[in-house]
């Protein structure tokens with residue numbers, strides 16, 4: 001396995017070509033094992049992964065505390081190479097509910113102060129609001145992060161799930177390193193409008209949901225029981241006939257993967273890697289076994305014939321169901 005690096009846009013840092021998304025270690029995908037989660041972060045750092053992604057609202061600080069512990073207990077050389085990307089802004093309640101987003105400058109600074117403390121770091125490498133606050137112009141939110149950059153609390157400014165107009169306004173306010181957004185074989189919505197804009201402006205992409213939250217990993221089964229607070233229990237693509245249809249796509253992809261002697265997950269990750277040097281997939285591995293599989297994608301080269309076979313198995317727009325329920329989709333501003 002060769003861990004190459006990619007740049008997060010023209011103004012952002014060099015990072016490993018695959019990042020580790022830590023969300024599932026605390027929230028949204030059912031039970032996770034804390035010790036295994038930390039071992040997974042350590043294994044990733046050991047393998048040369050330098051980008052760790054978290055959010056302050058992933059189980060109300062739990063994920064930041066976990067990432068902080070993993071960093072503290074990692075060998076110093078590995079810890080020093082690690083870059084932490086943090087999302088903020090989502091408002092939670094004690095019952096785990098979600099109550100909108102807060103992008104006011106005072107709130108941005110407040111969120112950052114708590115994140116620095118929980119992570120146990122003296123700066124955040126990439127800081128971004130998770131969704132646009134509809135009541136606060138993006139210029140104000142990005143401007144507040146730019147002040148944190150000036151003071152040395154943050155190194156780079158990112159964006160998350162915003163549309164082309166917001167990307168342009170943000171980039172006119174301050175340098176933007178990357179846009180974090182869903183991109184996978186079955187979520188290709190960014191290709192028409194968003195990718196051309198990020199490429200024009202020299203903004204990188206950190207792609208999440210590359211395995212569509214496990215749906216196209218090759219490991220998800222029809223009979224999997226999901227807890228009520230599992231994101232997938234409410235995600236349109238995981239319901240009834242949609243799930244049946246989508247898992248049939250996975251079986252078509254499995255045939256292509258098997259012909260190449262690799263796994264379905266590796267094929268799906270390699271496809272995203274093949275879309276451009278400006279794209280860094282974040283994989284949501286939360287065990288060392290899944291991490292090892294994901295890292296194996298870096299050694300998979302998809303040639304023209306392979307890419308054609310992959311796209312024949314899973315053509316653009318082939319998925320049944322939207323990637324989010326309607327209310328959540330509306331928050332993405334696309």
Ligand SMILES: NC(=O)c1ccc[n+]([C@@H]2O[C@H](COP(=O)([O-])OP(=O)(O)OC[C@H]3O[C@@H](n4cnc5c(N)ncnc54)[C@H](OP(=O)(O)O)[C@@H]3O)[C@@H](O)[C@H]2O)c1
Pocket residue numbers: 020021022023024029053054087130160161180181207208209210211212213214215217219265282283284285286287289290291293294
């Ligand atoms: N900006 C945003 O709006 C946004 C939204 C969502 C996520 N994110 C970030 O992006 C990261 C990645 O997103 P995601 O977790 O939804 O992505 P993902 O990689 O598409 O999905 C992770 C799921 O795939 C399953 N999986 C199966 N095989 C795997 C393998 N070899 N490697 C990794 N996972 C495998 C895991 O299942 P098991 O563990 O059950 O086996 C896990 O449930 C998150 O951790 C978070 O940091 C950002």
